[in-house]
Amino acid sequence: MSLSLSEGALETIMRGGTVENPTMQILGSRKMGGDATSERYRLLLSDGRHLNSFAMLATQLNEKVISGELSDYTVVQINRHITSMINNSGKGEK
Known part of the structure; x- marks a missing residue:
């Protein structure tokens, strides 16, 4: 089975657009937080064209x-x- 990534999906999503069920690749993960109740994982994602960490x-x-x-x-x-x-230095950013 051949899978292709949804190239450009990350840019579309970050600009407020909609992408229906995009296919992406996890390039890495990092555990965030302290105890087990607040544990979260941050992912490095690729859509084949762009990365988002x-x-x-x-x-x-x-x-x-x-x-x-x-x-x-x-x-x-x-x-x-x-x-x-998120609010960063008074600017609304995604």
């Missing part, structure tokens, strides 16, 4: 990282995502 995995999916099901170079389909606005 600000993707946070939903805590309900932590076990997939711990078990190795989601590991470096895994290709995934994103079924649901939320883009949050």
Whole structure:
């Protein structure tokens, strides 16, 4: 089975656009937070054209990282995502 990444999807999403179930590759992950109750994983994602290192995995999916099901170079389909606005030096940025 051949999978192709959704090239340009990250740029579209970060600009506020919609991409239906994009396919991306996990290039790395880092555990964030201290104790097990606040543990989160930050992902480095690629859509084949762009990278994003600000993707946070939903805590309900932590076990997939711990078990190795989601590991470096895994290709995934994103079924649901939320883009949050952050305030950096008075500017609204994504």
